[in-house]
Amino acid sequence: TPTPAPPKPPLFVRLGGMPGLTAVVDDFVSKVSVDPRSKRTFEGVNLTRLKASVVSHVCALSGGPCKYEGDPMALAHQGMAISKEELSVMGHYVDQALRRQGVAPEDREELESMLDKLGPEVLNK
Ligand code: HEM
Numbered sequence: 001t002p003t004p005a006p007p008k009p010p011l012f013v014r015l016g017g018m019p020g021l022t023a024v025v026d027d028f029v030s031k032v033s034v035d036p037r038s039k040r041t042f043e044g045v046n047l048t049r050l051k052a053s054v055v056s057h058v059c060a061l062s063g064g065p066c067k068y069e070g071d072p073m074a075l076a077h078q079g080m081a082i083s084k085e086e087l088s089v090m091g092h093y094v095d096q097a098l099r100r101q102g103v104a105p106e107d108r109e110e111l112e113s114m115l116d117k118l119g120p121e122v123l124n125k
Pocket residue numbers: 032038039041042045046050053054057069070071072073076077082086087088090115116118119122
């Protein structure tokens with residue numbers, strides 16, 4: 001009888017656990033917060049605190065051992081009027097950070113499709 005495929009570890013583990021995820025978030029937040037096309041909303045924001053909060057959010061979403069205690073997405077982006085372009089600039093830097101960190105293509109896609117689903121919650125609030 002055929003051997004069943006072994007279960008995949010959670011996405012969090014495939015992203016490299018806390019060290020991998022921290023490196024990815026540090027990379028893309030640093031880029032998106034200085035790119036002239038997307039830096040607008042980051043003025044005066046504590047990036048260290050923001051990075052920690054985003055790590056905890058993505059960790060929880062990807063099956064990691066975190067509890068996200070920040071604001072829900074629509075509330076966190078309230079009053080920012082984030083545009084499609086700003087979201088797509090961020091998407092570009094997320095993809096670049098995942099590649100740089102050596103995350104496998106299918107795992108990259110899994111995270112990116114998770115983030116795509118949150119787009120409507122952050123856009124135009
Ligand atoms: C799917 C897309 C996104 C996700 C999942 C996301 C996630 C988050 C999270 C978890 C926080 C922290 C909230 C808290 O600590 O209470 C946050 C805050 C923030 N996000 Fe996003 N975000 C997204 C898109 C964007 C985009 C496209 C921009 C701008 C280009 C942006 C700008 C900000 C800023 C400036 C803050 C900090 C607000 C503050 O501390 O005053 N976000 N986001």
